[in-house]
Amino acid sequence: MFQIGGLIVFCGLLTQTTALLDALPLPLGQAQSLPLTPALASSPTDGAGSLISALSNGLLSEGLLDSLTNLPLLDILKTEGGNSGALIGGLLGRLTSMIPLLDNILDVKVTNPQLLELGLVQSPDGHRLYLTIPLGVVLNVKTPLVGSLLKLAVKLNITAEILAVRNEQGRIHLVLGDCTHSPGSLELSLLDGVGSLPIQNLVDSLTGVLTKVLPDLVQHQVCPLVNSVLANLDMTLVHDTADKLIHGLTFVIKV
Structure with a gap:
């Protein structure tokens, strides 16, 4: 009986000692073995986020901001009559003849071009994407009227449709619709400028023309860049996106 009792006491002391040793900090340089636990599951790939990032970086790499600046x-505001070109089909010539105040513009410079956060939504049938490209610029308009410089803030959205197609070789790729x-x-919106009547009339005239001309002008600059970006996307991302669109799988999580 004494031997058994002594063994029990010894085991209890050993357990207590082991617990105390485990609580002590390890010496520097000595690695501590971690308990074997199942690895945490990695978060699922955010296909929509990856596509938005790739499109945004691609547009910037393709010179989007330079296109807006230039x-x-x-030239368009000074165009007369039918010389306005195919872009607006003579509309501006008729507008300028009706708005002589535009002749007072000496210079127009586009500054602070911005590509804001892209938006992406999926069509109800799941087979196409609609990319919203929000753009912003500041127009510095120089006029001879009391030496004034007008600053106009401009914001505009371009919407691009993205489709998945197969070519003759059976390869899938993304194209611009x-x-x-x-x-x-x-x-x-007017950021800066003298509030006199001539200036206000000029702002009203300028706004009326830009409302009719600027959206088409920006569209003709941006859409070819979107097409170029789609053609140069990473193939893994293209295949993942196209596969979801072809099968109508839910893809978009961001507006």
């Missing part, structure tokens, strides 16, 4: 607004400016998305 919009030929002064319809690409246009979102109706009613153009916003013009």
Whole structure:
């Protein structure tokens, strides 16, 4: 009986000692073995987020901001009659003849071009995507009226349709469908300028012309860039996106 009792006491002391040793910090440089636990499941790939990031980076790499900066607004505003070109089909010539105040514009410079956060939604049938490209610029308009410089903030959305197709070799890829400016998305606001009557008349005239001309002008600059970006996307991302669209699987999680 004594031997058994002594063994029980010894085991109890051993357990207590082991617990105390486990609580002590390890010496520097000595690794501590971690308990074997199941690895945490990795988060699922955010296909929509990856696509938005790739499209945004692609548009910037393709020179989107330079295209906005170099919009030929002064040339368009000064165009007379039927020389306005195919872009607006002579409309501006008729507008300028009705609005002589536009002749007072000496220069128009586009500054602070911005590509804001892209939006992506999926069609109800799941087979196409609609990419919203929100753009922003500041127009510096120089006029001879009391040496004033007008600053106009401009915001505009371009909407691009993205489709998945198979070519003759059976390979799937993404292509651009319809690409246009979102109706009613153009916003013009005066940031700086003298509040005199001539200036206000000029702002009103300028706003009226830009509302009719600027959306088409930006659209013709941006849409070819979207097409180029789609053609140069990472193939793994293309296949993943196209596969979901072809099968109508839920893809978009971000507006």
